[in-house]
Amino acid sequence: MSSFNLRIACVMVGLPARGKTYISQKVCRYLTWLGIKTKVFNVGNYRRKLHGASLPHTFFDPHNPIGEQHRKEAAAAALEDMLGWFDNEQGIVAIYDATNSTYQRRKWLHEELTKQDILVLFIESICQDESLILNNIKDVKLSSPDYVNMDPDAAAVDFRARIDHYQELYQTITEEDFTYIKLINVGSQVIINMIQGYLESRIIYYLMNLHIAPRKIYFSRHGESMYNVHGKIGGDSELSPRGKLYGTKLPGLIRENLGDQSLTVWTSTMKRTIQTGELLPYPKLTWKALDELDAGVCDGMTYEEIEEKFPEDFANRDEDKFNYRYRGGESYRDVVLRLEPVIMALERHENILIIGHQAILRCIYAYFMNYNHEDLPYIKIPLHTVIELTPKAYGCEEKRFKVDIEAVDTHRPKPAKIVHPTPSINTSVSGNGEKLSLKLPAGASGEIVKDALSPILPISPKLHPRGVAIK
Ligand code: ATP
Ligand code: F6P
Numbered sequence: 001m002s003s004f005n006l007r008i009a010c011v012m013v014g015l016p017a018r019g020k021t022y023i024s025q026k027v028c029r030y031l032t033w034l035g036i037k038t039k040v041f042n043v044g045n046y047r048r049k050l051h052g053a054s055l056p057h058t059f060f061d062p063h064n065p066i067g068e069q070h071r072k073e074a075a076a077a078a079l080e081d082m083l084g085w086f087d088n089e090q091g092i093v094a095i096y097d098a099t100n101s102t103y104q105r106r107k108w109l110h111e112e113l114t115k116q117d118i119l120v121l122f123i124e125s126i127c128q129d130e131s132l133i134l135n136n137i138k139d140v141k142l143s144s145p146d147y148v149n150m151d152p153d154a155a156a157v158d159f160r161a162r163i164d165h166y167q168e169l170y171q172t173i174t175e176e177d178f179t180y181i182k183l184i185n186v187g188s189q190v191i192i193n194m195i196q197g198y199l200e201s202r203i204i205y206y207l208m209n210l211h212i213a214p215r216k217i218y219f220s221r222h223g224e225s226m227y228n229v230h231g232k233i234g235g236d237s238e239l240s241p242r243g244k245l246y247g248t249k250l251p252g253l254i255r256e257n258l259g260d261q262s263l264t265v266w267t268s269t270m271k272r273t274i275q276t277g278e279l280l281p282y283p284k285l286t287w288k289a290l291d292e293l294d295a296g297v298c299d300g301m302t303y304e305e306i307e308e309k310f311p312e313d314f315a316n317r318d319e320d321k322f323n324y325r326y327r328g329g330e331s332y333r334d335v336v337l338r339l340e341p342v343i344m345a346l347e348r349h350e351n352i353l354i355i356g357h358q359a360i361l362r363c364i365y366a367y368f369m370n371y372n373h374e375d376l377p378y379i380k381i382p383l384h385t386v387i388e389l390t391p392k393a394y395g396c397e398e399k400r401f402k403v404d405i406e407a408v409d410t411h412r413p414k415p416a417k418i419v420h421p422t423p424s425i426n427t428s429v430s431g432n433g434e435k436l437s438l439k440l441p442a443g444a445s446g447e448i449v450k451d452a453l454s455p456i457l458p459i460s461p462k463l464h465p466r467g468v469a470i471k
Helices: 020-033 043-051 065-089 103-115 130-141 152-169 198-209 241-258 271-277 303-309 311-319 332-348 358-369
Strands: 008-013 038-042 093-097 119-126 179-184 189-193 217-221 264-267 284-286 352-356 385-392 395-402
Touching: 008 020, 008 103, 008 198, 020 038, 020 093, 020 119, 020 198, 020 332, 020 358, 038 043, 038 065, 043 065, 043 093, 065 093, 065 103, 103 119, 119 198, 130 152, 179 198, 189 198, 198 332, 217 358, 241 271, 241 385, 264 271, 271 352, 303 311, 332 358, 352 358, 358 385, 358 395
Parallel strands: 008 093, 008 119, 038 093, 119 179, 217 352, 264 284, 264 352
Antiparallel strands: 179 189, 217 385, 385 395
């Protein structure tokens, strides 16, 4: 069992084309970004593997006993793999993505999971908006592996018939003693029941922030700063002349792509991001949480100076850049935690432009583009480049617009050579494995602070429904 004494299975519920896979993927991406080991188990994939794709709608007819048997087999195979994953890979949250549209199916899942001491959170999506369902069918179902090489109109007719078969037996969730959330018409109404514990509440809060209105998310670093020109990190310096010029080009570029749609601009509290956005004719908000990663005692130095003054720190950072915390400053891991409210707000909003910093934009970009923690600190976010993300059904489409104004390159690639960091000192460890102290004596090295497997979001141990911790 996981050392956090907490395992949650999110079990999706709903008719076909109600966004269950979409929700599963989003929750998985969010929790993984927060360092919580999460995996989706899609029963449709097991069904295709066991019984083949391209099955006609009659396979899903509840009066077809062979289809019924095959569907049960797929559900059981997915459940078996999920239980194995919890036990063998110390998973924390599994998402069981299937229709689970009858009391009987949910009862079976609930029994099998609770037997293994796994908390069950049912997530039901209900949608009565016919045009949205039609759109979902066109958007994702016609291109699914179930309908390869099939005429789109015939595929749409078949998929509607599949929905009708499920509709025949569908029972919305009303089980009073089950933990569940019901999202009705993309969260315009939400019903929750028996939610326990911090992590479940975070998942619920995240789900309540999701919307599917089409929109664009733009990222730009500030224009080149004087510190960038001198190769220094951190600080709160002015823009360079080229950086100021970039600020004058930004409004035209955004307008060209967005037309007269509305937009909100978010900046950090630092001069270089505020100055870059000055000419943009949109409402603006400054966020302290968007300030650049704090380099602590290394703030204002060049990488060469850091290597010379603090060679051990430098080597430690190269060894594990995500978890390395600057003395008196932050790690990328710390930054992800402080950006969590920004991600929630981003999910709620429509068109947004974030004018940010290299490390900050790497963290936010990694959330949308599903980068792992090891690669995250090396993502290329060049100066004088606007990145446009368009959320799609199961991910984001990306475009990059390079503005033709030269700027220095601040990307420092991962060194190819193997570095041997000096073991960190000051290793007092708290109950959850986190090193406690940052007060290092002069000359001591900065630290790789956390066990890479422990979650970034502090998740509480499992709670009894009445709130008593279970030992
Ligand atoms: P199936 O049971 O066939 O696997 P599904 O319920 O998993 O279907 P998805 O594949 O997730 O459906 O459908 C994706 C589409 O659903 C996307 O176009 C997305 O915009 C839309 N969508 C996302 N959330 C919701 C929601 N809460 N209600 C309705 N549609 C949604
Ligand atoms: O060099 C620009 C900068 O934004 C610095 O202020 C910051 O410390 C650095 O990038 C973050 O990038 P890295 O984590 O690669 O050092």
